[in-house]
Amino acid sequence: MKNLINKILNASRNYTILDYSLLKICLISLGILLGASFxxxxxxxxxxxxxxxxxxxxxxxxxxxxxxxx
CATH class of the missing domain: 1.20.5 (Single alpha-helices involved in coiled-coils or other helix-helix interfaces)
Structure with missing residues (x-):
């Protein structure tokens, strides 16, 4: 598990602003979908x-x- 977390952290260090923007948009849309469903x-x-x-x-x-x- 620790190895997986380290791989994810290392990958996220290479993210650009566009990558973080798309991540935020993805999480916001997931929140809206969950909020609408429940x-x-x-x-x-x-x-x-x-x-x-x-x-x-x-x-x-x-x-x-x-x-x-x-």
Whole structure:
């Protein structure tokens, strides 16, 4: 498993901006498809999803602007 992760990380170091853009578009479209398919489920659990979003967003902001500032 560790070998697979290292191969993926090494491959991602060679990504261009276009590659990352397409990855983002792919993940966004997957999220939209899942949201449309399971809309009633997600509406019933909206507060949990919102909490997860806020916590992860604050974590990424902390890592980006405070911890790895240099």
């Amino acid at each position: 809309s009633q489920f997600f509406l019933n659990h909206l507060s949990i999803i919102l909490t997860i979003f806020i916590v992860s967003y604050i974590w990424i902001l902390y890592k980006t602007f405070i911890k790895y500032k240099n």
